[in-house]
Amino acid sequence: MPAYGEGDTLAVTLAISNIRGDKPGCPDLGDVTITEQLPEGWTATEISNDGAFAGGTIVWQIPAAQLAPGQLTYKASGPITRATLGISGTVAEKGNDLVTPIGGLPIPTVLGGLSADGMLLSWLLLGPYMTTGSATTKNAALMRLDYLTDDADITEATVMPAEGDEVDTQYDVAASLGLAFASGPDINPSGIPQWFAWRDSDVQVNFDDTMLFGAVDNVMAYGVCYVCAKEDIAATLTAGSDDSIQILVNEESVWTNPVERAWPGLVDIVPVSFTKGINRVMVKVFETGGGWNFGVSLTDENGDPITDDSIVVTLDPDGCGGPPPPLFTFKRGDANDDGKRDIADAIKVLGYLFGGGATQLGCLDAGDANDDGKIDIADAIKILGHLFASSGPLPEPFDACGEDPTDTDTLDCRTYTPCGTGV
Known part of the structure; x- marks a missing residue:
């Protein structure tokens, strides 16, 4: 999709x-x-x-x-x-x-920046910076230079940009020769390079788009996004570009391909490691003439899409707050989403079952009190047994917010306010 x-x-x-x-x-x-x-x-x-x-x-x-x-x-x-x-x-x-x-x-969605098949869709972009053209595009050593530094606090290696941040690039120090014209509206409005968000919907960010930089030659641009990892994880970045591309993860250059080429598809395969917490992914894309574009996918170390919540992709440098929490957490048996378990939860389940569609459960997993993968009258009985028959705690997650440890059923948890799910 x-x-x-x-x-x-x-x-x-x-x-x-x-x-x-x-x-x-x-x-x-x-x-x-x-x-x-x-x-x-x-x-x-x-x-x-x-x-x-x-x-x-x-x-x-x-x-x-x-x-x-x-x-x-x-x-x-x-x-x-x-x-x-x-x-x-x-x-x-x-x-x-x-x-x-x-x-x-x-x-x-494009908000998260990662499509179902692993394409990185959301980027903070900066540029276009003027270069020496082919001499830069085909020279790995020149590609690895810093094209954005302000000769003060901001360097390519350490910058953690947010949307709207300006970079007062000092062209007598930076490798770039100046700021080229961009055809897109509100790009670099004050004449100073400014990071802006671009959210794409396909495999390729096309800098030649008139809403971006337009048809310019002998230039380069930056793209940055952030990968929030729950734990240390091995992954794969697969990239394509027209023309050459360099990729950095945090401060490390993990890939440089000094080539003049038309869009080749996703052909540059780059094994990477993300550490627990926030990781910066930076791309530098160089252009001599003709088309100018890039695309990057993020998959697991075997090249398969990452379908769980082990990573989240964002444009917010403060968007991780440490490792991201599980996306769907709840407490078993709290069917009415009020943070406690009482007879109202059993009534909520019965209303859902026999109310003709008038009563809905925002978190079906919470209503599945006996954790058998379905909602039926046995769940109301299980809640009542816990409350009044000393039948013991319900299946996990019980005392604390958590994911469903037996999540092999078709039930989901769209919203559960006490744990912040869906809010």
């Missing part, structure tokens, strides 16, 4: 099939209620099959006589509040106590 950007519209399709069929011993189908819970602040339009949207939830009420294999469709849009958003839902049948979760749909 491509990264969702602000202002985009997401087309969603749910496939309906009758897995029960005419199997012997199975009861006749009852009326079915299907729900879809959207991220906070999102809206739905063009809902098929007379579905209704209210309070962040789409509800389809489908009579048994109208059930047939097919599709439910709608379009959704809304604000980007985290690196990955999610849509999930439920299927409930009249006369059947079981409420079946619909597996959550993860929505990668």
